[in-house]
Amino acid sequence: MELNQYLEVFIEESKEHLQSCNERLLDLEKNPEDINIVNDIFRSAHTLKGMSATMGYEDLASLTHQMENVLDAIRNHKLSVTPEILDVVFQAVDDLEAMVFSIADGGDGKRNVTEVVEKLKLIEKGESPLQVQSQAEAAATTTAAESTTSTFKSEYDEFEYTVLEQSKEQGFEAYEITIALREDCLLKAARVYMVFEVLEKVGEVIKSTPPVDQLEEEQFDQEFTVSIVSKENQEDLKKIIMKVSEVEKVEINAISLGDIRNKQETTEASSEEESKKTVEATTNSDVPVETEQKKQTSTTKQASNKTIRVNIERLDILLNLFEELVIDRGRLEQISNDLKNQELHETVERMSRITGDLQNIILNMRMVPVETVFNRFPRMVRQLARDLGKKVNLEIIGAETELDRTVIDEIGDPLVHLIRNALDHGLETPDVRKANGKHEEGTVVLKAFHSGNHVFIEIDDDGAGIKKQKVLEKAIKNGIINEQTASTLTDKEVFELIFASGFSTADKISDVSGRGVGLDVVKNTIESLGGAISIESREGKGSTFSIQLPLTLSIISVMLVEIEKEKFAVPLSSIIETAIVKKDEILNAHNQKVIDFRGKVVPLLFLKDIFQVPSQEEEDEFYSVVIVRKGDKMAGLIVDSFIGQQEVVLKSLGNYLTNVFAISGATILGDGQVALIVDCNALIK
């Protein structure tokens, strides 16, 4: 199939359009009167419809079409936005999403959507007094928009048409200006910019063909066309533009709206509707023009930030190849040190610097803003809040914070879980909140930020907080702790209990959360990513779940240590510090060797024994100890010597060797040898 090559683009773009539908629908819910938002959604839906029809996904196209009809009715003020309508539209978007995902997974994108389609149709009919007409109208405009063929150089979509129409009513004239630059013009983009600048002084630029971003990149021959609304007359406009140097020719045509309409084969009925709409819309007719301008500036910004889509697999291959390069670089460095040749030494040093920069770039390429995970939450929170009968305001801060792709892929589910918890267990119902003197609407803040080599994600709610006593009772009842230890626990330790498996504090079990499977899974997932989770909570004020994540999973900082002739790497994230202790400082406690480390008793682990390193018994007077931690627990790993700190590329041991005790992976050192990475979490019980 020839279409196959476009499939990937289609899927990606569909997802983007659906996402923007989702986002704008949420905006719409907050500002039901804002027709601009409806227009945005309409455009997304329309593009989606066109794309899916081209690709041959009929179900997708027909559902989008139905959705469009409803949206069209809304923006023509035949329907007003109500939560019920939005629910159905959301449902439709959900179905669309399911279909797109089915296509992405290699399916045919078919799905039974009759129910939603029926609902959409009902909305269209039930709410609209002009039922037959509205349907005819909606159908007409949508087909019309699709089949735009005009004698004009530019085509206008519904939105642009509306802008033109409104401007005319305010006494502006609309022109289509074709500007030709001289053939020997060197800085075409600069001339384009100057033309736009003079035009924007006398009017509003509505559209340009090719689009602004292409113009800025000089992706046009000698000619381009700009549509503008202005109060100046044709002659003056021409003179103004000709003042820009290197402009060869200016051709101006007045745009007559009737012409465009005729070209769009619109029925009588719809133009009536159309004019009615304009009458209603003129009251705030300045707004659309303004947004159009904003749109222009935003496209300009995007143009400077160009992107291409790259398959993540290719990036992985690139990273792998690069790692090999790093290993060879290590060898070269060694050789050059041995040879002591000045020139060789300089070259190798230069190469080292360049590969260092390269490494940063490659790793940065794998970084994705957390936005890709966060952007599905507003939708989810809205639905949940409705299901639970709570009022929730979700604030998202720091969505631009970047994380490694592999971390992003894993972090979604735990976050979903925590947010569900915050809504279900954390926030109170509106009447309870009122009774407690709080604002009816609860606030959940989702915040991401960088700090050092870590990214923090916090989920903060102003709900009821964790009731310490309740947690304790439950933990005792479920046999997680006994009553004696219960009295000795600190607040923090009590909160930690809710991460234990088989724990659920909600009095009533809802389908949202509260089956007690979950928080332990959340904790495990985060720890398997090399991260940590902690809770702060004040009863009656709310709780904060804080997740700490490593920036990347593929490169970690380690401390290299030596045991006999073998080298091991201990992740820096679990090291507290290193120490040298005298043999007689080691104490015995219950057959366990311990040391007194800054007032704390720390058990010692002899890595030589744990890893069965073949060795000649040779007792040293001093021990090198790496103090590591897991949560609040500590242990001292006894090694022969410290080599130093290093950034290494984390590798797996392959599919053959899985679940090796206390080894989480391997890395390749500068000399080409493999060093194993110690899993401190497994060593501390």
Place this chain on the structure above:
Amino acid sequence: MAETLTEDIKFIVFQLKEKEYAIPVNKVNSIEKIEHITRVPGLTPYVKGVINLRGVVTPIIDLRLRFGLDEIKYTESTRVIIISFDDMEVGLIVDAANDVIDVNMNSIEPQPEVVGVEEAEYISGVAKIDKRLLILLDLEKILNRDEIRSDSKIEG
């Protein structure tokens, strides 16, 4: 495996204690000289550890130990045959590997009923070519992973 075919299949031939063994060439990724092996603790003795195979960490099995033969010092002719099977990439240490042979599938016979040899359970058949007797290996059994785990449990 591909025993049902009646055409010629290429096999890599290697030596292990004076006997000749064969692995289908399409399962073999490469043949390497032996380099530094990093020991991985807590594994059964026949898994010698891992090597750096052009940036990929690859586990290494000593076939002599796997078959219960006595271990010998690695020599100049010692080779590591890198095989990929069932999503796993593993290196097999052998005494020498220096031949590729076409074997007609008809000439392959099921393994003869010999008593008591430990390697017998890893054999999928034998092929007689001229005067040579090639022992065809059952990679699935050699790479059986249950054994690494259970062995390691007994050990540690």
